[in-house]
Amino acid sequence: MHTRDLHDPLAMTVVSSHRTSEGxxxxxxxSxxxxxxxxxxxxxxATPGARSKMTID
Known part of the structure; x- marks a missing residue:
């Protein structure tokens, strides 16, 4: 699947979910x-490796 395509939401893992003032x-x-x-x-x-990894020196 190309990363710009939407993935099947049922095949994805919810890592975090929270309510904001906008929803x-x-x-x-x-996977x-x-x-x-x-x-x-x-x-x-966001795709892995799309940005360089930041480090704290």
Missing amino acids: VVSYLKC CGVWEVRTALLVGT
Whole structure:
């Protein structure tokens, strides 16, 4: 599956979910490593390795 495609929400693991003043925000992770952030109006994705890893020196 291409990372820009939406993943099947039933095949993803809910890692965290919380209520905000604008509604519920859910963080889901697919077995392929892609993360999705879902709200009632928005779905955002992040792929592993898309950004360099930050370290604290």
